Amino acid sequence: MLPAIITRWFDARGWRVRRHQAEMVVAAEAGQHALLVAATGAGKTLAGFLPTLADLIQNPAEGLHTLYVSPLKALAADVERNLLAPIAEMGLPIRVETRTGDTSSDKKARQRTAPPHILLTTPESLSLLLSYPDSARTFAGLRTIVIDEVHAFASGKRGDLLALAIARLQGLVPGLRRVALSATIGDPEDYRRWLAPGENVALVAGEPGAKAKIEILTPEGRVPWSGHSGRYAAEQVYREIERHRLTLVFCNTRSLAELVFNDLWAVNEATLPIGLHHGSLSKEARQKVEGAMADGRLRALVCTASLDLGVDWGDVDLVVQMGAPKGSSRLIQRIGRANHRLDEASEAIVVPGNRFEYLEARAALDAIDAGELDTEPWRPGALDVLAQHLMACACADPFDADAMFAEVRRAAPYAALTREEFHRVLHFVADGGYALRAYDRYKRLTQNPDGRWRVSHPNLAKQHRLNAGIIVEAPMLDVRFGNGRSLGRVEEYFASTLSPGDTFRFGGLALEVERIIDTDLIVSATRRAAMIPSYMGARLPLSTHLAERVRGFLADPAQWRRFPPDVAEWLEVQQIRSVLPKPGELLIETFPHDGLHHMIAYSFEGWNAHQSLGMLLTRRMETLGLQPTGFVANDYALGVYGLKEVRDPAPLFSPDILEDELAEWVQTSHLLKRAFREVAVIGGLIERQHPGKRKSGRQVTFSTDLIYNVLRKYEPDHMLLRAAWEDARLRLTDVARLANLLDRAAGSIVHKRLDRVSPLAVPVLVMIGRESVAQGLADDALLIEAEALARQAMHIVVERPDVA
Known part of the structure; x- marks a missing residue:
């Protein structure tokens, strides 16, 4: 039961305690772990905190009562504001504070000795808090840990770190109750197991809200043949902004956000206040825009995943998704930013970039109607994360290896960890491993006479x-004006392509490069035409269940009447000219075009997997003497072209390509070096900064490359090399989806030899030679080439009988 002061607060606001909020209180009273799955706007965060407020009202106590863990620093700060208001309005003597990388060192020190009742933090900050010798005292009174937006990081490395931290906390305070919150979880059972392995976790389902109103934008004219941005619809999107109070325009990449922002300003005749928000902009720039949003001074904000889980603004009445969403869960998450009220329908518009993306957008809407959400791929806990955790534990207090092994195995990602693997990680932390143990700098742990492991030196x-x-x-460079004002950061690899006098667009400004000094890219404003920076952030993968729905559309002509006439015609002509693959089939078309032989595989496994497969196929084709000259990929198809015709594609798609070509490619490419750099930094082998000085990206890369070469030569089975291999193989190449594709190909290839390009091939074929062109400069050429290809592909030759 809730205390009267809380129920009176609900009454004063004209609210009622929702069923799922009451069930969370009941679960807390029973001492039960709980997973709440509730729509955005359902009072999910308040539901997570209500048991804490009720307990502190009924059983006042000093010290840390509840930890709230968020994937984003900004989200923790936003929750602090939303939580402080009800506490103040009820007059409760409850202290709430935030602890992130932005918190001052003085405040952090005070929080360890005099913690607040509720501490809002991130997985990384929690891990650091556990690394202090006084952590046992800090957490002595902890009752509950609340993990918000658990779907955003549980299955990744940040989830590994958090799971290890929770196992550590459970050892310090055995009665700790675990709570997780999310709006978009495909398989709750996976998250219940992650939250509390082997224990009973109550699953609380939120009350259903009003059904969202989602439309797919119909272009003025025809749905484009190629592209993936939806930029052709800038004027239509602008008119929607004019009709609404506040619009969020979501883009899947930072480069696209910059382009769309400029497109909207180019048609902004009324000079409406339109802002830009993405992760590469400076903190000051982001906070300025967030403040303008909160104060109601913007009409639209162009943003990226930086606001997927972001600050909740009730005045948002429209969400626009530029390009296909790549997953139903992501689309729901973004739509939930509109209205943020359970009883009011959120309004959203999806702007597909091309005809395949129209099918994907329709598949996403159907999936949402069917309640089908994305499921996350789960994998064993990362060993580099475990190494970092062991070092943190040793910083707090010497530990016994056997007890630590048992504790680590209580974290779900490490439940299957073997004793041998654990000891390899432990000894890597202790001395760097066989090839590095001669160097004192890698001797981080020392074993006491009693067998426990401690930090070798306080420093x-x-x-x-x-x-x-x-x-x-x-590696990043700071973009600055000559007066020192920071605009944000761009990737070092992009900056390395620039020379003084070159121009690019960033933060909505056209900039000219003056010079590069150490880690600073010095610029000045310009009116000259500008390139757009290309960011290395991973492309969003097309979810498996959306790919399956798109395949279903292709095989079911009855569905085509739901599509715009030009999309339906595209599929009809494809059926006449070639074939449309059935679910489970792999259609491969081969045809001559522009003096080369082309092979197009319609596999629907996403851009990342297709990029990897393209590299493997061209290697195999070279070995077989087929003389490939290149490949191109999108989310739906892979096109390979060369000097010789592929008469039988089956041998190219045999599963052993993952054992032979993949192993050779990963070992000899920069992919493994990049993965090694990451695990070396996470595992603590390479330091990013010393007191008062941060290493540049070049310095870190140089250091990791040296160690990488030493280990490959003298200790090829080193723990970090194995961890890097797993990262490169699993995460960076989508190898699991490749394996499924190749297994399917073994008995399902449908090979069609054509005399010219097919309608289905146009969206991928038009990309040949364009991927290296600066985004935004090739649109006109793309449109011209796409139309020429389309005319060729859509032309049907009608056989006429001879006339006597």
Whole structure:
């Protein structure tokens, strides 16, 4: 039961305690772990905190009562504001504070000795808090840990770190109750197991809200043949902005956000206030835009995943998704940013970039109607994360290896960890491993006479806290004006392509490069035409269940009447000219075009998997003497072209390509070096910064390359090389989807030899030679080439009988 002061607060606001909020209180009273799955706007966060407020009202106590863990620093700060208001309105003597990388060192020190009742933090900050010798005292009174937006990181490395931290906390306070919150979970059972392995976790389902109103934008004219941005619809999107109070325009990449922002300003005749928000902009720039949103001074904000889980603004009455969403869960998450009220329908518009993306957008809407959400791929806990955790534990207090092994195995990602693997990680942390143990700098742990492991020197604990973290960004340069004003950051690899006098667009400004000094890219404003920076952030993968729905559309002509006439005609002519694959089939078309032989495989496994497969196929084709000259990919198809015709594609798609070509490719490519750089930083082998000084990306890369070469030569089975191999093989190449594709191909290839390009091939074929062109500069050429290809592909030759 809720205390009267809380029920009176609900009454004063004209609210009622929703069923799922009451069930969360009941679960807490029973001492039960709980997973709440509720729609955005359902009072999910308040539901997570109500048991804490009720307990502190009924059983006042000092010290830390509840930890709230968020994937984003900004989200933790936003929850603090939303939580402080009801606490103040009820007059409760409850202290709430935030602890993130932005918190001052003085405040952090005070929080360890005099913690608030509720502490809002991130997985990384929690891990650091556990690395202090006084952590047992800090957490002595902890009752509950609440994990918000658990779907955003549970299955990744940040989830591994958090799971290890929870196992550590459980050892310090055995009665700790675990709570997780999410709006978009495909398989709750996976998350219940992750939250509390082997224990009973109550599953609380939120009350259903009003059904969202989602439309797919119908272009003025025809749905484009190629592209993936939806930029052709800038004027239509602008008119929607004019009709609404506040619009969020979501883009799947930072580069696209910059382009769309400029497109909207180019048609902004009324000079409506339109802002830009993405992760590469400076913190000051992001906070300025967030403040303008909160104060109601913007009409639209162009943004990326930086606001997927972001700050909740009740005035948002429209969400626009530029390009296909790539997953139903992501689309629901973004739509939930509109209205943020359970009883009011959110309004959203999806702007597909091309004809395949129209099918994908329709598949996403159907999936939402059917309640079908994305499921996350789960994998064993990462060993580099475990190494960082062991170092943190040693910084807090010497530990016994057997007890630590048992504790680590209580974390779900490490439940199957073997004793041998654990000891390899432990000894890597202790001395760097066989090839590095001769160097004193890698001797981080020492074994006491009683067998327990401790930090070799107090300075190593300081260095750990300075360098710990899971997010390893690509090497970046600060973009600054000559007066020192920072605009944000761009990837070092992009900056390395620039020379003084070159121009690019960033933060909505056209900039000219003046010079590069150390880690600063010095620029000045310009009116000259500008390139758009290309960011290395991974492309969003097309979810498996959306791919399956798109395949279903192709095979079911009865569905085509739901599509715009030009999309339906595209599929009809494809059926006449070639064939449309049935679910489970792999259609491969071969045809001559522009003096080359082309092979197009319609596999629907996403851009990342297709990029990897393209590299493997061209290697195999070279071995077979087929003389490939290149490949191109989108989310739906892979096109390979060369000097010789592929008469039988089956041998190219045999599963052994993952054992032979993949192993050779990963070992000899820069892919493995990049993966090694990440695990070396996470595992603590390479330090990113020393007191008062941060290493540049070049310095970190140089250091990791040297160690990488040493280990490959002298200790090829080193733990970090194995961890890097798993990262490169699983995460960076989508190898699981490749394996499924190749297994399917073994008995399902449908090979069609054609005399010219097919309608289905146009969206991927038009990309040949364009992927390296600066985005935004090739649109006109793309349109011209797409139309020419389309005319050729859609032309049907009608056989006429001879006339006597």
